Amino acid sequence: MAGIRAAQKEKTRRALIQAAMNQLSAEHGYASLSLREVTREAGIAPTSFYRHFQNMEELGLTLVDEGGLALRQLLRQSRQQIAKGGSIVRASVTTFMEFVANNTAIFRLLLQEKSGNSKEFRLAVQREVEHFTAELADYLVAEQQFPRELAALQADAIVRIVFSAGADVLDASGAERQELLEMTIAQVRIVARGAEATRTLARSAKS
């Protein structure tokens, strides 16, 4: 009843997930990841894989879930730090870019599967991104009193810009990353100003 068996199973499961992560790189994506490779890296027999996942697809979806979770936790954390003052935009974008730089494999996975060849994967990633966008929109409504619709539009635009820039970060050198960061911050501010102008515009049209 000690559950030593269940613990062993979980350990092996983690080993499989970690092995898959380790194999992901710029040259070798999830698509070209084989069951045998993963089990080899994890140090177990190929057949044992099926004790933990039905498919490579199931493993992949687990990876996507883990990636999305990590990203969201990080950003929530960064938003809390903002409450203390300082530039919201700068802090958030910087945090995001750091995440990308430090979790290359995960972000690359999300990015690739966003436009990958499995519908289920695409939906899973899209869900994560939408989750992301919704949190930002909520923030804009609550803290900056934007009307719901405009907040959604603005949040969607910002997320699109930031994720796209994040993708470019993957291939960029240190200096290029810095430049990309500054550009992205400037662009998010442009969007914010545009949303502000749009709000003012809508107000004066109403009266």
Add this chain to the structure above:
Amino acid sequence: MAGIRAAQKEKTRRALIQAAMNQLSAEHGYASLSLREVTREAGIAPTSFYRHFQNMEELGLTLVDEGGLALRQLLRQSRQQIAKGGSIVRASVTTFMEFVANNTAIFRLLLQEKSGNSKEFRLAVQREVEHFTAELADYLVAEQQFPRELAALQADAIVRIVFSAGADVLDASGAERQELLEMTIAQVRIVARGAEATRTLARSAKS
């Protein structure tokens, strides 16, 4: 000397390219495209492939080039729309979205290889996108008298938003596409307003 031989070769080459295009779909991307599949679809022996391309990679880069070509045609088409007058933003974004809807395979290829596992591919796609951005920035400088730097920032943001929305179009139904189109138009206008506000801001800061 009639070159009937060269003509035949070119014809087969085109058949290979076309065969590869045909095999590309939402479920079956370039990465999971095999030499044998392509030659089967093209109706030639697997070994004949090597008379035309050294690698699958070489074929792939050819496909990307074709995609880039199509994209540039799109730009020209877009410019013609603008010349007719009317809303520049609406016309341009609509044209782009129509392109995506009508050239699903090509756009999906560009999208996937933008974050794919071959550096050469990524660079090739990036070059095409940069061309796109530069073209838009030039327009903003010439027609709307934006300073170079702000125009570049704005163009980059717009391209990121539009390409990202284009990616979502691939999986969207007709109604969703319409909604996505309107959202994107609104977002591009927000960016334009934000850039305008930024320009004004910079001016008043100078004086």
Add this chain to the structure above:
DNA sequence: TATGTCAGTGAACGCGTGTTCACGCAATTC
């Protein structure tokens, strides 16, 4: 007309793959 070139071919190769199966053996249950 004789000679050379070269796109297309079919057989054959070795390789890595996903998946099946029956089995061993330790943890668990009764």
Add this chain to the structure above:
DNA sequence: GAATTGCGTGAACACGCGTTCACTGACATA
């Protein structure tokens, strides 16, 4: 202590793959 459960295993399978090779036959050249 006996019976059961279930994770991990190694052998075996059929399959599709990229690539090689020597060869054919229509076109090109001179």
